[in-house]
Amino acid sequence: MLKEAETGIPVKELCRKNSMGNLNFYKWRDKYSIIQTYDIKRLNKLEAENRKLKQMIAELSLKSQLQEEIIKKL
Known part of the structure; x- marks a missing residue:
């Protein structure tokens, strides 16, 4: 644009x-x-990596909560 x-x-x-x-x-x-074209590509790559890392944190957090619930039941 x-x-x-x-x-x-x-x-x-x-x-x-x-x-x-x-x-x-x-x-x-x-x-x-x-921002130059190279910087835009780099920014997009970093944003994609950031989304992946946030997803990983969410999954690990959920896994940790499930493990805590299992331990409490034992």
Whole structure:
């Protein structure tokens, strides 16, 4: 969307096309416009890794709770 906006397509039209509010577009632009393509790819990779780690923590926490319940029953 940022590249499209740079080519001269009006922001309102881009936001309508992508179901995004104007305010969100400008916040997004401020956050990501200074980031290079490499940095965006790296950021996406780190966010994916973060999601996996959070999932692992949730699973281990659940497993730990189940083990505690089993121990209490014994």
